[in-house]
Amino acid sequence: MTTQTLDRSAAATDGPSPGTPLVTGLGVTAPNGLGTETWWAATLRGESGIRPVTRFDAGQYPAKLAGEVPGFDPAEHVSSRLLPQTDHMTRLALAAAAEALSDAGIDASELPDFSAGVVTAASAGGFEFGQRELEALWSKGGHHVSAYQSFAWFYAVNTGQISIRHGLRGPSGVLVTEQAGGLDAVAQARRQLRKGVPVLLTGGVDSSLCPWGWAAHLAGGELSTVEDADRAYLPFSADASGHVAGEGGALLVLEDAAAARARGVRGYGTVAGYAATFDPPRGKGAPRLDAAAELALADAGLAAADVDVVFADAAGRRDADRAEADALAALFGPRGVPVTAPKTMTGRLAAGGASLDLAAALLALRDQVIPPTVNVSEPAADCPVDLVTGEARPAALRTALVLARGRGGFNAAMVVRAAG
Amino acid sequence: MPALTITELTDLLRECAGEAEAVNLDGDVLDVPFEVLGYDSLAVLQTTGRIERDYDVALDEDAVTDAETPRQYLELVNEAISVKAAA
Numbered sequence: 001m002t003t004q005t006l007d008r009s010a011a012a013t014d015g016p017s018p019g020t021p022l023v024t025g026l027g028v029t030a031p032n033g034l035g036t037e038t039w040w041a042a043t044l045r046g047e048s049g050i051r052p053v054t055r056f057d058a059g060q061y062p063a064k065l066a067g068e069v070p071g072f073d074p075a076e077h078v079s080s081r082l083l084p085q086t087d088h089m090t091r092l093a094l095a096a097a098a099e100a101l102s103d104a105g106i107d108a109s110e111l112p113d114f115s116a117g118v119v120t121a122a123s124a125g126g127f128e129f130g131q132r133e134l135e136a137l138w139s140k141g142g143h144h145v146s147a148y149q150s151f152a153w154f155y156a157v158n159t160g161q162i163s164i165r166h167g168l169r170g171p172s173g174v175l176v177t178e179q180a181g182g183l184d185a186v187a188q189a190r191r192q193l194r195k196g197v198p199v200l201l202t203g204g205v206d207s208s209l210c211p212w213g214w215a216a217h218l219a220g221g222e223l224s225t226v227e228d229a230d231r232a233y234l235p236f237s238a239d240a241s242g243h244v245a246g247e248g249g250a251l252l253v254l255e256d257a258a259a260a261r262a263r264g265v266r267g268y269g270t271v272a273g274y275a276a277t278f279d280p281p282r283g284k285g286a287p288r289l290d291a292a293a294e295l296a297l298a299d300a301g302l303a304a305a306d307v308d309v310v311f312a313d314a315a316g317r318r319d320a321d322r323a324e325a326d327a328l329a330a331l332f333g334p335r336g337v338p339v340t341a342p343k344t345m346t347g348r349l350a351a352g353g354a355s356l357d358l359a360a361a362l363l364a365l366r367d368q369v370i371p372p373t374v375n376v377s378e379p380a381a382d383c384p385v386d387l388v389t390g391e392a393r394p395a396a397l398r399t400a401l402v403l404a405r406g407r408g409g410f411n412a413a414m415v416v417r418a419a420g
Numbered sequence: 421m422p423a424l425t426i427t428e429l430t431d432l433l434r435e436c437a438g439e440a441e442a443v444n445l446d447g448d449v450l451d452v453p454f455e456v457l458g459y460d461s462l463a464v465l466q467t468t469g470r471i472e473r474d475y476d477v478a479l480d481e482d483a484v485t486d487a488e489t490p491r492q493y494l495e496l497v498n499e500a501i502s503v504k505a506a507a
Contacts, residue, residue, distance in 0.1 A: 079438065080434075081463075083438050146469075
């Protein structure tokens with residue numbers, strides 16, 4: 001049994017028609033840069049943010065590397081009232097939300113009530129906060145547990161806190177589909193936009209870099225235990241050994257293109273197509289990432305030949321990398337389209353990962369350059385992809401495809417096109 | 421155990437729930453509603469938990485919720501402290 005969703009849209013045209021979702025603002029917190037332009041410049045230079053874990057003592061664990069957001073001073077980004085009630089990942093999300101709204105030139109206080117919503121992707125909420133309070137519970141007793149535990153560790157907390165902080169009381173929600181969530185949330189925002197909500201803040205920012213979160217990552221069995229930061233996460237390589245976990249992500253402002261143009265905003269690009277599929281149970285059929293990509297292109301009214309670059313899911317496991325390479329070869333032909341994985345510089349960011357790839361795709365369209373996949377010298381012989389390795393590759397880019405796979409069988413694909 | 425003062429209460433509020441911008445907690449806030457000071461019911465609940473631990477008292481949850489100002493809240497806390505001292 002498989003499921004799929006396909007958003008029907010008007011046939012794609014060169015100019016934005018009413019209802020076309022345009023990304024007008026970006027906010028980024030990433031292991032290789034805090035803030036959109038800082039991160040993007042580092043990404044184009046191929047600078048990795050993967051380093052030994054500093055947030056806690058990882059010495060006793062088999063995996064010792066992570067992508068931690070550098071130089072984040074919570075008090076610079078989060079008000080005094082919010083500090084006691086927020087997990088680290090919510091603080092990162094609040095910083096990204098403020099940057100995205102500011103980048104879009106939106107003063108939320110000037111919007112009519114209920115005209116802007118928040119749709120984020122999440123994993124398990126505030127792991128670090130939750131661990132601290134659970135420790136207080138079993139070591140000291142219930143009276144020592146923070147009242148804010150009631151929501152600070154809740155998976156919907158980022159949407160809630162962003163909504164409260166900026167007064168965004170329009171249709172809102174949360175999606176939990178692991179890595180696929182970073183695209184699925186944006187797709188849900190697109191649905192709300194088409195229903196008439198003028199502004200959506202959407203995407204994912206995630207973090208679980210604490211012993212409790214680490215135990216969960218390790219139990220998943222997909223973390224690399226290689227200790228050399230340049231050798232730990234090598235997607236599509238013959239030496240692939242799993243991935244490195246990171247934190248951060250991106251939030252995007254989505255607006256009706258015609259409305260944005262009317263206020264003089266050009267935007268980064270449009271969300272032209274999207275689809276999600278679900279894998280059959282293990283051993284009961286092939287994965288359906290390829291179907292997600294095909295359906296997303298159909299949704300955009302585009303052919304495979306129209307795609308100029310693919311931002312891969314890049315699991316970093318031999319079997320999963322082969323499956324993705326096969327899907328790409330089936331769709332585009334062997335080495336038929338440039339493929340990249342800038343997440344080699346950040347690690348996989350759970351609910352934040354695909355949103356960061358979406359931001360990278362939009363900036364690649366803006367700057368006409370493909371960011372590199374670092375540390376991989378060449379793809380394995382059984383992964384016939386034109387991987388952009390070494391350094392950024394200038395290219396004429398009009399359309400990008402972003403792929404994401406979430407643990408448990410979630411596949412998502414999104415097509416973005418340059419702002420016309 | 422000495423009675424809780426307004427200065428101690430505002431210090432605890434700051435510590436437990438932060439401080440709203442554009443609010444001067446060091447001013448004369450005894451009769452300023454918590455809501456105006458930027459504190460919602462959860463902020464008061466968080467602070468109450470801290471006071472209950474520090475002073476080893478149990479406060480009536482409904483009465484705490486009904487206390488709208490620091491003055492009303494301090495009366496509740498200090499009554500509990502004096503009952504505890506007399507016991």
